[in-house]
Amino acid sequence: MRRLASIVVAVALACAAVALQGAHWSYERAYGPFVENGRIGRTLTEPRFTIRVEQVQTARSIRVPEGPYGAKPQIIPAGGVFAVVIATVAARRSPVYVASATLHTAYGDYYPTDKLGGGILSQPLVTPLSYLRFQPGMPRRGVYLFDVPARALAGARLYVSDRDTEDAEFGFYRNDPVRFSDEAHVDLGISAADAVRLDHTAAQGYGLPGPS
Template sequence: MRRLWSILLAVALAGAAVALQAGHWSYDRAYGPFVRNGKIGRMVTEPRFTVQVEQVVTARTIRVPEGPYGARPQVIPANGVFVVVIATVAVRRSPEYVAAARLDTRYGHYALTDKLGGSGLIAPRVTTLGYVRFQPGMPRRGCYVFDVPPGALAGARFVLSDRDTEDAAFGHYRDDPVRFSAEARVDLDISAADATRLTRTAATGYGLPEAS
């Protein structure tokens, strides 16, 4: 009988350990980000910013106008297809950049394209919202541009965050997830049929809307 009770106790302890492990929050879940989901056409409100995605446009090539110092117009081709997310963004409390934008797809995450030129200090020839420093009470309308494979369009979601992992580049938190950030995830409502249509009708020489 004592042996039976020992076995039952061991089984119970093992079950409790498994339950405790299953109930333990992962690091990502415990430390952020705080996510708010939305849909295209509807405003998503976060503590520090709002975003409303108005339209999604696709393009095979983007036309960049002439620039200063004699820079000539350019036509920039996509590796796959450019996805142009047209949105209005506003900050609610203090001047800031809305730090990180990406496109979440069945193939993974895609960052903003670097084909338009520019860098962390120099804006591209066409100013997208990724280079705008927002002021409270002054919504800005413009676009975010991604270069993705055509097969990635269906089910894609646009994601905007108020912080970036680059904010924690040193010390103990290096390469951590975005800790305690606010993150808006907008379903672009692109079905398989929509993805086929958007790929087939992708524009040639599309002119990006400047941030206004």
């Protein structure tokens, strides 16, 4: 009888330990972003910024115009296809970067391509939204650019979050989550048939629009 009671107590403790482990929050869950969900064509309003994704286009290659000091135009090919996500972003109350961008797909997460160049001390000749510091009352229209396999477009969602300009002025170069940041998840509305169409109609030498 005593042995049976010991077994029951041991099983109960084991179950409690498993339950406690399952209840333990990860760092990202405890301190990660506050998420707002939306879809293409609608404005998502976060405490520090708004975003409206207007359109998704695709390209096999990007044409970069001639640059300063006699730099010649370039044609930059995609590894798969370039997903050109056209959006309008605005700061609400204070300057903000909306720079932590991810294309979330069934095949994994993709980050803005680095094929346009740029770095900590310089920007690409064609500036994507990831590099901009938004000012209140001054919405900017531009693009987030991803190099992805065409099959990954179906069901893709754009994730973007703000960065505190005081605490992380160069936050778009950091992969660590900013505590309690605001994150917008935008369903791009791409079906499997849409993904096939976007693959077949991807442009050659696409002229990437700069922010306006």
